Amino acid sequence: QVQLVESGGGLVQAGGSLRVSCAASGRTFSSYIMAWFRQAPGKKREFVAAIRWSGGSTYYADSVKGRFTISRDNAANTVYLQMNSLKPEDTAAYYCAATIRPSTYTSDSSYAYWGQGTQVTVSS
Numbered sequence: 001q002v003q004l005v006e007s008g009g010g011l012v013q014a015g016g017s018l019r020v021s022c023a024a025s026g027r028t029f030s031s032y033i034m035a036w037f038r039q040a041p042g043k044k045r046e047f048v049a050a051i052r053w054s055g056g057s058t059y060y061a062d063s064v065k066g067r068f069t070i071s072r073d074n075a076a077n078t079v080y081l082q083m084n085s086l087k088p089e090d091t092a093a094y095y096c097a098a099t100i101r102p103s104t105y106t107s108d109s110s111y112a113y114w115g116q117g118t119q120v121t122v123s124s
Helices: none
Strands: 003-007 010-013 018-025 033-039 046-052 058-060 068-073 078-083 092-099 118-123
Touching: 003 092, 018 033, 018 092, 018 118, 033 068, 033 078, 046 068, 046 078, 058 068
Parallel strands: 010 118
Antiparallel strands: 003 018, 018 078, 033 046, 033 092, 046 058, 068 078, 092 118
16 A cells, blocks of 8 residues: 655744655555645645656756755655745645656646645744
């Protein structure tokens, strides 16, 4: 059974940094794309970043490009999202997800597996 478990959320001041993690288990993820989405209260869930488990190609939403970095640790089966220069508008629940449909990686409907989410709050 596939499990994605996020950790590392919290409260940080604007301009600060935070790293969230996603521990993946239950299958071999070499053919998967792993992604981070976020959802703020009253808003739709939105794509943040994605990484191909094999090869490590990365993709970012324009709103986080240059500030966030997605990476993976193959040995630990863990995906990370390093968030720098955080802004209050980055406040949201952050979700880890996995898909084998690379052509539609920005769409949350493409993802079969989801974590429970971790809250990130950026104060001004």
